[in-house]
Amino acid sequence: MASGKGCKELTTDKAFLQSKGIKFIHKISDGQNDLAMEFIKHVFDLVPGTNAFANPWEPIGLSMLSEFITSRLDEIKLNFGHSKDSCGRLGSETVEFDYTGSFGTLIVEADRLGVASQSNFSTIRSNVCVYKGKWIYELLLGSKGVMQVGWCTSKCKFTEEDGAGDTQCSFAFDGSRVQKWNMKMHSKYGEGWLAGDIISCAIDCDKGIITFLRNGCDMGDAFTGIPIGPGYAYFAAVSLSHNENLRANFGSTPLRYPLEGYYPLQYKPGADAAKACLLFTYLEKLVSLLADVEMDKTSDELMKKQTSFRSQKSTLTILGAHIIGVLAPLLKNSYVVEDCMLKVLLDLSKNHESVNCFLDLFFSLLQEQELKLCMDNLIISLLSNYRFSPMLADFALQKSYLNLLHSLLLHVQTRKYLLKNVLFDRVKFPIFLHVKPPDDKVLSIMIPHVWYCHASKNEAEESAYEEQLSKDEEYDKRKYEESCDLLRARIQELEEIQINIMKLLLIGDDAAAQNEQSSRQIFQQKFREFLKENIISPHLKIQQFNHCPPLVQLCFFNRLVKALQYHLDHDCSSNLGRNEIYVPCQKFLDEPFDYFDCQRLGGLLSHLKKTCSDENCTVSDTSEIAVDETLIEIVDGLIVLYNSTAHKQLGKMCSLRETFQEYIVALTDVEKKIKICPNELVDVLAELNHACSVFTEKVVEQARHMAWIICVIYSVDKQEDVHWLMLTALRSLEKASTAGQLIRFVPDFYVEACINSYNALTSYFHPIIPYTRLEGHEKSLMQYAIFLSSNFSDHRIVNTDIQDSLIQALACFVCYPQSLRALESMPEENCITMTKALLAPYEGRSWAQTNWILLRLWKGCGFAYRYKHLPHLKPVKSQDHEHTTANLQSLSVSPAFWE
Numbered sequence: 001m002a003s004g005k006g007c008k009e010l011t012t013d014k015a016f017l018q019s020k021g022i023k024f025i026h027k028i029s030d031g032q033n034d035l036a037m038e039f040i041k042h043v044f045d046l047v048p049g050t051n052a053f054a055n056p057w058e059p060i061g062l063s064m065l066s067e068f069i070t071s072r073l074d075e076i077k078l079n080f081g082h083s084k085d086s087c088g089r090l091g092s093e094t095v096e097f098d099y100t101g102s103f104g105t106l107i108v109e110a111d112r113l114g115v116a117s118q119s120n121f122s123t124i125r126s127n128v129c130v131y132k133g134k135w136i137y138e139l140l141l142g143s144k145g146v147m148q149v150g151w152c153t154s155k156c157k158f159t160e161e162d163g164a165g166d167t168q169c170s171f172a173f174d175g176s177r178v179q180k181w182n183m184k185m186h187s188k189y190g191e192g193w194l195a196g197d198i199i200s201c202a203i204d205c206d207k208g209i210i211t212f213l214r215n216g217c218d219m220g221d222a223f224t225g226i227p228i229g230p231g232y233a234y235f236a237a238v239s240l241s242h243n244e245n246l247r248a249n250f251g252s253t254p255l256r257y258p259l260e261g262y263y264p265l266q267y268k269p270g271a272d273a274a275k276a277c278l279l280f281t282y283l284e285k286l287v288s289l290l291a292d293v294e295m296d297k298t299s300d301e302l303m304k305k306q307t308s309f310r311s312q313k314s315t316l317t318i319l320g321a322h323i324i325g326v327l328a329p330l331l332k333n334s335y336v337v338e339d340c341m342l343k344v345l346l347d348l349s350k351n352h353e354s355v356n357c358f359l360d361l362f363f364s365l366l367q368e369q370e371l372k373l374c375m376d377n378l379i380i381s382l383l384s385n386y387r388f389s390p391m392l393a394d395f396a397l398q399k400s401y402l403n404l405l406h407s408l409l410l411h412v413q414t415r416k417y418l419l420k421n422v423l424f425d426r427v428k429f430p431i432f433l434h435v436k437p438p439d440d441k442v443l444s445i446m447i448p449h450v451w452y453c454h455a456s457k458n459e460a461e462e463s464a465y466e467e468q469l470s471k472d473e474e475y476d477k478r479k480y481e482e483s484c485d486l487l488r489a490r491i492q493e494l495e496e497i498q499i500n501i502m503k504l505l506l507i508g509d510d511a512a513a514q515n516e517q518s519s520r521q522i523f524q525q526k527f528r529e530f531l532k533e534n535i536i537s538p539h540l541k542i543q544q545f546n547h548c549p550p551l552v553q554l555c556f557f558n559r560l561v562k563a564l565q566y567h568l569d570h571d572c573s574s575n576l577g578r579n580e581i582y583v584p585c586q587k588f589l590d591e592p593f594d595y596f597d598c599q600r601l602g603g604l605l606s607h608l609k610k611t612c613s614d615e616n617c618t619v620s621d622t623s624e625i626a627v628d629e630t631l632i633e634i635v636d637g638l639i640v641l642y643n644s645t646a647h648k649q650l651g652k653m654c655s656l657r658e659t660f661q662e663y664i665v666a667l668t669d670v671e672k673k674i675k676i677c678p679n680e681l682v683d684v685l686a687e688l689n690h691a692c693s694v695f696t697e698k699v700v701e702q703a704r705h706m707a708w709i710i711c712v713i714y715s716v717d718k719q720e721d722v723h724w725l726m727l728t729a730l731r732s733l734e735k736a737s738t739a740g741q742l743i744r745f746v747p748d749f750y751v752e753a754c755i756n757s758y759n760a761l762t763s764y765f766h767p768i769i770p771y772t773r774l775e776g777h778e779k780s781l782m783q784y785a786i787f788l789s790s791n792f793s794d795h796r797i798v799n800t801d802i803q804d805s806l807i808q809a810l811a812c813f814v815c816y817p818q819s820l821r822a823l824e825s826m827p828e829e830n831c832i833t834m835t836k837a838l839l840a841p842y843e844g845r846s847w848a849q850t851n852w853i854l855l856r857l858w859k860g861c862g863f864a865y866r867y868k869h870l871p872h873l874k875p876v877k878s879q880d881h882e883h884t885t886a887n888l889q890s891l892s893v894s895p896a897f898w899e
Helices: 014-019 031-043 061-079 270-294 300-305 311-334 332-350 353-365 368-388 397-409 414-423 429-434 440-446 461-467 471-505 517-539 550-568 586-590 605-611 630-676 684-710 714-739 740-745 747-765 779-793 802-811 817-824 828-839 847-858
Strands: 090-092 095-103 106-108 116-118 121-130 132-143 147-153 170-174 177-183 185-188 196-205 208-216 217-224 234-241 247-249
Touching: 031 061, 031 208, 031 311, 061 270, 095 106, 106 121, 116 121, 116 234, 116 300, 116 550, 132 234, 147 196, 147 208, 147 270, 170 217, 170 234, 177 217, 208 429, 234 247, 270 311, 270 332, 270 353, 311 332, 311 353, 311 368, 332 353, 332 368, 353 368, 353 397, 368 397, 368 414, 368 429, 397 414, 414 471, 414 517, 429 471, 429 550, 440 684, 461 714, 471 517, 471 550, 471 684, 517 630, 550 630, 550 714, 586 740, 605 740, 630 684, 630 714, 630 747, 714 740, 714 747, 714 779, 747 779, 747 802, 779 802, 779 817, 779 828, 802 817, 817 828, 828 847
Parallel strands: none
Antiparallel strands: 090 121, 095 121, 106 116, 116 247, 121 234, 132 196, 132 247, 147 170, 147 234, 170 177, 177 185, 196 208, 208 217
């Protein structure tokens, strides 16, 4: 491993070391020193002929090791010198955003590098300016909306409407609108950006040129001839519209995309980085020896020199103490951690035992405050690299960072420390579980061939079209499907690592002492705090900066479901597996869960406690379940997470599918018009051909996006996750329904989760993945039908919103043949009960839905139900699907309910 950039070849002759006061041991009498010297030879490269440090004299002993290390570090310091070239730069050594001169409402992170806008257009600039030379800084985009980023002078007067690029001496780029801005004048420039991109802003103060780069790709000179010379100095400046956020890297960590000849605004700690790299070179070799000792792979020569006085492990630990004692102060610098420590750990992560030994040394030898700063910087750097690394077709970079995180979490002490102090407190851990979507350029590499089914009025026409495909279309279809299969396999590999990470966090038997918490218990506490911050706080007017994006929360939900199912099936103390688990209704009464003042099925909790006596609030189901209480709490939290965020995101992704269908319809219509357009109408034909090319480009783009969405969002595994959650919520409600008055304490979102998950299975995943492919779908459909028919008129449910949701869900349920058959197949007792409830006085119940149900059951088509579409509305061509649009034409009268 290299000893760091800028570190010149060190002198290694004996005279130099003696000049530093280092004495040499020429005679070794005991095996203890003999063993230590063999290790020192290997770790510090003092074996003759191995490298620049090699010399023919004997190596130093333990007593002189500290002086030897100090001499090496002093030589690095001499090579770098002490002076810093400050020519062309004014301001503090530490570069950050100057919040005292900001405009608008901004949320600024504690390190003053991350900002989020809470007003119409907020502007903030750096605390350092440049007037000479070439300079660069990077912006890590947390969102993809309207932002103007670039440079400004101190003469710029910003407002909440005029930001960077809107004044005379400010120059900015906006990747959302793909424009460059100066004095409110804008023109097309660059490429569109996405969340997760890195935008580099470079300025040449000698030639008056400003350039922008996206993920390291130069987008060309944006501005030339900008004012330079006396009186002009440029600050880094950004302006963000509402809810947009980004993070700046002025040089506090290594630039991801350095530009030759340009310098970061913040000085690079070159000497400290070179020292740390040298020390980590020593440490990496020492850890390799420790791992061999742990696995009994030590060479026979070293085994002979081991004495009973000191073991090999103890000797190596002493060497590690010398190294880490000097290294610890350097690890406070985030630049050093990312540039040196992260690289070493990435190399070691190929061997879990090496990472384990590395972490043992750090936890044994670092002070508590030193360990905190080191771990904070390490995980922040790891997450930043995972989130903002370039997307390759095989996800190689993302896999390497996830594998490192997995190796870190295998170490029990590290896992608990990170859970308690870092993963949810210092960083947004769920981002590790998200798969960042690629841009169009990378996606075109992943999906080189595109195929789509032309618009048609019904499935029969679609089938006929597929049978008549040309050879080119068949080739494109085959290649498209092969690309999708390959993409799906690669994504599954990435997701498997993420699921394994979640499995580690849910380990429940790693508590060393009786009063010590397990990883599962710590995770549960952090998970509830996460739900409170991300589920309840968004309802407030001011959005918190640390909220996770909805798509990230959806990925978090899917990975957590898989990990939880694994532990439910493998927990020896549990008598319920994944297919039997439910949340006991007594939990809703005892209040072990914090529901953030949500409504209950029976009304307000305070009212229920006053009105329900102890005799009424008893559990009729006396069966006991032997399941870890923490797992039950996590199940409950998953239902909260799905109903509040994950379901909405599934629906949002479904809208992209509808947009895709609309483009296909538009393209098909244009192609038909081109065929019938006379050749004499040259202008019309030209317009049609132009429209055809535009729609074709859009359809190709959307086809690739749909391939990604199908692999990541609407996959078979994700459908099974939602199905499992639906059945788990249903079981919990069924158990509560048999527990007398306790059902009134059930939170309202349990019913909403059941209804929403069923709608997702039949409307969002279908028809991409048919609902009927689910194992046991008929049984679950029957279970859901019984639940709706039994509870829509339950007098114990007084929450009006839930009453309306239940009756509306039942009204939709009778609109489709398959779900109607499930109602007809219910036990006769349930059919009679539902019919009587529908015929009973309304008692505040909505009569429209009740009459709708009765008409569908008894009258079939009925008056005004003979139309397939409402006669006064033009139907949308792309909406005719069994489960996505309620067909107004009923098949026939339901004989089961007519009788």
